[in-house]
Amino acid sequence: MRRTLGAAVLVLGMLAGARGAGAQMLDPSTGMVVDAATDPMDFSAIMSGQPGNAGMEAALSANAQAQEMAEQNMAAMQASTDASISAVNAGNDTPVSAPPAMPALPVTPKPVITPGGGTFTAGVQVTIEDSDSAAAVFYTTNGKRPTTSSQRYVGAIAVSAKNKVEALAFDVSMEPSGVVSKTFKVKAAKGSS
Numbered sequence: 001m002r003r004t005l006g007a008a009v010l011v012l013g014m015l016a017g018a019r020g021a022g023a024q025m026l027d028p029s030t031g032m033v034v035d036a037a038t039d040p041m042d043f044s045a046i047m048s049g050q051p052g053n054a055g056m057e058a059a060l061s062a063n064a065q066a067q068e069m070a071e072q073n074m075a076a077m078q079a080s081t082d083a084s085i086s087a088v089n090a091g092n093d094t095p096v097s098a099p100p101a102m103p104a105l106p107v108t109p110k111p112v113i114t115p116g117g118g119t120f121t122a123g124v125q126v127t128i129e130d131s132d133s134a135a136a137v138f139y140t141t142n143g144k145r146p147t148t149s150s151q152r153y154v155g156a157i158a159v160s161a162k163n164k165v166e167a168l169a170f171d172v173s174m175e176p177s178g179v180v181s182k183t184f185k186v187k188a189a190k191g192s193s
Helices: 002-021 040-049 054-091
Strands: 024-026 031-035 110-113 118-120 124-129 138-140 157-159 161-168 180-186
Touching: 054 161, 110 180, 124 138, 124 180, 157 161
Parallel strands: 118 180
Antiparallel strands: 024 031, 110 124, 124 157, 138 161, 161 180
């Protein structure tokens, strides 16, 4: 008991002397500097070989601040991600991972029908040409729109009545051309029968 009382008196004496001198001491358990004037309880604990509370309080406070900052950062990252996804969804109907669009193929030039239609007194030979030598020309004379399944043009078409000749050209490395049409009407000459 005398020993304890002696240690207490020694500590109090050092505290009283330390207060006047502005003494500071390093808490070996936390590495924090404890000031006798501002934190006498921790200073006396350190002087007597006990760990102080100042370092623990600071460590707990720092840990709480770090946790709070981590939570704020996570919330900010989530908000940023949500905003980015919303922007993509709102402004673009194309999936994010969509491959780049293929460039459009050129269009095959339109064929030219000769003669250019009209009324004739005798039968007429109609020719169809295309400026693309690799293109195939397809035609109809029955009023139906031509397709690549229609009659393929190989030579002059004989027209001896009223007919509408329609044609399109198609090169396999291009899109089909638009349809061209000419109407022919053949009338018998007056006085001939």
